[in-house]
Amino acid sequence: MSTINKYQLSSHVLEQAQQEDLEQLLFICRSNIGLVDEEQITKAFKLCYLSHDGITRASGEPYYYHPVEVAKIVAQEINIDDTSVIAALLHDTVEDTDISLEDIRYWFGEEVAVIIDGVTKITGVFKTRDSKQAETFMKLLLSMAEDIRVILIKFADRLHNMRTIQHLRREKQIQIASETMDLYAPLAHRFGLFSIKNELEDLCFKTIDPTSFKFVARKLREKKESREAFIDELMMPVGRQLREQNLSFEIKGRPKHIYSIYRKMQRQQKPFEEIYDLFAIRIILDDPHTKEDCWRVYSIITDWYTPIPERFRDFISVPKANGYQSLHTTVITNQGKKVEVQIRTRKMDNIAERGLAAHWKYKEGEQSGSDTLDRFVSWVREVLDNPRPDSTADFVKDFQLNLYQDEIYVFTPKGELRTLPFNATPIDFAFEIHSEVGERAMAAKVNDKMVPLRHKLRNGDQVEIITGTKINLNPDWMDDVVTHKAKSRIRQFIKQKQRKIADVGRDIWDKRCNKGKLEITDQELTRIARKFKYESTQGLFYDLGTGSIDVNQVFKEAKKFKSTGKIDQDDSEILESSISTHDEVQQKYYEAARAFGQGNALILNGDVSHVKYTYANCCNPIPGDEVLGFISRNGDVKIHRSMCNNAQHLLKNESDRIIDVRWAGAIDSTFLGAIRVIGEDRVGMINDITDILSRSLSTNMKSINVSSDEGMFEGIITLYVDGINHLEKIMKRLEKLQGVKNVLRYE
Ligand code: MN
Numbered sequence: 001m002s003t004i005n006k007y008q009l010s011s012h013v014l015e016q017a018q019q020e021d022l023e024q025l026l027f028i029c030r031s032n033i034g035l036v037d038e039e040q041i042t043k044a045f046k047l048c049y050l051s052h053d054g055i056t057r058a059s060g061e062p063y064y065y066h067p068v069e070v071a072k073i074v075a076q077e078i079n080i081d082d083t084s085v086i087a088a089l090l091h092d093t094v095e096d097t098d099i100s101l102e103d104i105r106y107w108f109g110e111e112v113a114v115i116i117d118g119v120t121k122i123t124g125v126f127k128t129r130d131s132k133q134a135e136t137f138m139k140l141l142l143s144m145a146e147d148i149r150v151i152l153i154k155f156a157d158r159l160h161n162m163r164t165i166q167h168l169r170r171e172k173q174i175q176i177a178s179e180t181m182d183l184y185a186p187l188a189h190r191f192g193l194f195s196i197k198n199e200l201e202d203l204c205f206k207t208i209d210p211t212s213f214k215f216v217a218r219k220l221r222e223k224k225e226s227r228e229a230f231i232d233e234l235m236m237p238v239g240r241q242l243r244e245q246n247l248s249f250e251i252k253g254r255p256k257h258i259y260s261i262y263r264k265m266q267r268q269q270k271p272f273e274e275i276y277d278l279f280a281i282r283i284i285l286d287d288p289h290t291k292e293d294c295w296r297v298y299s300i301i302t303d304w305y306t307p308i309p310e311r312f313r314d315f316i317s318v319p320k321a322n323g324y325q326s327l328h329t330t331v332i333t334n335q336g337k338k339v340e341v342q343i344r345t346r347k348m349d350n351i352a353e354r355g356l357a358a359h360w361k362y363k364e365g366e367q368s369g370s371d372t373l374d375r376f377v378s379w380v381r382e383v384l385d386n387p388r389p390d391s392t393a394d395f396v397k398d399f400q401l402n403l404y405q406d407e408i409y410v411f412t413p414k415g416e417l418r419t420l421p422f423n424a425t426p427i428d429f430a431f432e433i434h435s436e437v438g439e440r441a442m443a444a445k446v447n448d449k450m451v452p453l454r455h456k457l458r459n460g461d462q463v464e465i466i467t468g469t470k471i472n473l474n475p476d477w478m479d480d481v482v483t484h485k486a487k488s489r490i491r492q493f494i495k496q497k498q499r500k501i502a503d504v505g506r507d508i509w510d511k512r513c514n515k516g517k518l519e520i521t522d523q524e525l526t527r528i529a530r531k532f533k534y535e536s537t538q539g540l541f542y543d544l545g546t547g548s549i550d551v552n553q554v555f556k557e558a559k560k561f562k563s564t565g566k567i568d569q570d571d572s573e574i575l576e577s578s579i580s581t582h583d584e585v586q587q588k589y590y591e592a593a594r595a596f597g598q599g600n601a602l603i604l605n606g607d608v609s610h611v612k613y614t615y616a617n618c619c620n621p622i623p624g625d626e627v628l629g630f631i632s633r634n635g636d637v638k639i640h641r642s643m644c645n646n647a648q649h650l651l652k653n654e655s656d657r658i659i660d661v662r663w664a665g666a667i668d669s670t671f672l673g674a675i676r677v678i679g680e681d682r683v684g685m686i687n688d689i690t691d692i693l694s695r696s697l698s699t700n701m702k703s704i705n706v707s708s709d710e711g712m713f714e715g716i717i718t719l720y721v722d723g724i725n726h727l728e729k730i731m732k733r734l735e736k737l738q739g740v741k742n743v744l745r746y747e
Pocket of ligand 1 (some may be wrong): 513
């Protein structure tokens with residue numbers, strides 16, 4: 001701790017200008033955060049000022065302005081606690097000054113040190129990686145950051161850097177802006193920091209396409225007055241009546257987010273005016289107004305203006321998945337113009353703007369203090385650990401934090417990110433890269449150290465596979481792999497191997513029969529095999545091949561059977577000898593299937609059971625779907641999805657042939673599922689879709705059918721899936737893809 005003496009934090013007296021900066025920061029903290037340790041913030045401010053002293057930013061301003069501004073954003077926009085403000089003040093010290101993490105720990109304690117360490121570390125992650133993988137990054141960050149504040153500070157840091165980006169060289173500006181657009185903005189959105197996300201997008205837009213930005217901004221300014229006049233006139237009678245009823249409220253009518261207007265213009269190919277007119281008027285009721293008051297407002301508005309019933313939405317009783325609550329109605333003004341009006345309380349508005357943090361704050365009540373953060377973090381953790389639905393479940397779903405727990409993120413030697421299931425090994429990783437890499441894997445290096453192939457990988461590991469020239473696949477690996485890809489390839493390999501051995505066994509058998517002049521049909525041999533407790537001749541051949549059964553023993557039995565026509569085992573009655581015709585086989589199936597009609601469910605487990613069943617082509621059911629079985633004329637059971645039109649028809653007309661079927665807990669095969677993706681017809685869309693499927697979801701596609709029309713894209717994709725969860729996961733991922741509007745199950 002060489003630097004401690006250099007900084008006399010407690011005795012240092014700030015100059016007038018810095019004192020004013022500090023006062024301003026403290027003021028923001030006091031008005032946004034419950035409990036503020038002003039002494040610690042002052043100390044952090046002084047250290048920030050002193051350690052960055054003499055350094056300037058590209059703008060020529062003293063460097064310390066930056067961390068102070070970041071701290072203000074943290075206090076104002078994120079407002080969790082004073083610790084995050086302190087960490088924000090010091091976020092660049094360890095990387096850029098002679099202050100060490102030890103110093104920070106000495107002055108401000110472990111908590112602040114952990115956060116600053118985290119901010120320094122994740123900065124590196126952002127730097128080197130492919131920005132197309134925003135979603136995966138979000139998860140990597142969440143799994144890397146021990147403390148949620150690390151990520152929040154990172155957003156604030158980037159926001160201030162974007163606010164001051166004009167001082168950088170043009171190419172640097174573009175580079176930072178596109179990285180922000182691709183990575184930070186979607187992450188801020190996923191994290192529920194909606195106003196930060198909007199500002200980031202506007203700043204990026206302004207940097208990347210200044211002409212379009214200025215165009216929309218100028219149009220907005222021009223329209224401002226007429227828009228305000230329009231709202232004033234519209235709301236005058238309503239406002240009067242609201243005040244008479246003692247409702248205190250605020251009206252927001254001007255859209256602030258320029259980029260979203262531009263995006264809409266592009267997407268809908270409409271001029272500014274048409275888009276702009278669509279923006280809603282928002283009536284926000286001050287605290288402590290309730291949802292009942294929202295309904296009162298609604299009733300007053302519709303006293304004055306005629307609502308369009310189809311456009312009414314009640315997101316208060318049924319909030320959106322991300323927690324958004326509001327009443328939406330569209331009314332017709334006296335001039336015949338349509339206007340959307342949104343009605344919500346202050347609390348609902350805060351959640352709509354600030355998402356996660358605000359939602360949590362309200363959930364916990366208004367108090368905040370030193371344990372506020374603990375509860376925030378533990379709430380996030382709880383969400384991470386508990387996929388169980390509770391009161392917050394709908395809200396949480398949108399963030400899908402719970403998913404991250406069963407996945408890990410590892411890097412290829414080139415720095416590409418791969419998602420693997422928890423407990424994955426280098427063998428899984430190798431198959432993930434390419435089946436050939438998996439088959440030839442000899443050894444693995446993790447973070448430059450040699451590890452056994454069955455070593456369990458951890459988050460953030462960089463993995464390298466060393467391959468040989470020959471196939472090195474080991475059937476024992478079956479126990480060490482968790483991915484479907486690796487499992488199915490190893491299984492296939494084992495089967496091939498078994499088949500080869502069985503072929504050898506058949507050779508041995510054929511030779512023995514030739515030598516003994518015995519002619520025996522396959523049907524007859526099946527009976528012999530059964531006598532030795534094999535399910536099929538294949539099993540018998542395999543054991544003959546490995547030598548675990550003596551060929552002479554089998555030959556003796558076969559010879560005896562040939563001469564007597566008998567097998568001296570009593571379990572022969574289960575053999576097909578009693579069923580001689582095809583019809584009888586069918587009858588047998590039919591009866592078995594019928595038996596399920598009497599209250600037992602047929603369990604679908606992927607194996608052929610004594611009841612023969614197939615999946616209907618009309619609806620392609622997959623495990624997890626609600627299904628029912630229909631006994632066909634030949635005794636097979638056809639499995640339909642319950643909601644399938646054909647199934648509905650059968651239910652109505654031939655209900656006595658319907659049987660109850662259920663999925664077995666674990667089914668070890670893949671099914672065909674189809675989805676329909678609708679979105680913008682943009683360059684790279686198909687690429688992005690196939691990329692998500694094959695890379696991050698390791699899903700095989702059977703076919704993709706694409707059509708596009710008037711800038712819209714429609715793709716019908718047929719995929720191999722394990723079941724409904726797999727399919728839903730795919731759909732959710734694709735929904736998040738840029739430009740995708742809708743993802744539906746396709747039949
Ligand atoms: Mn910074």
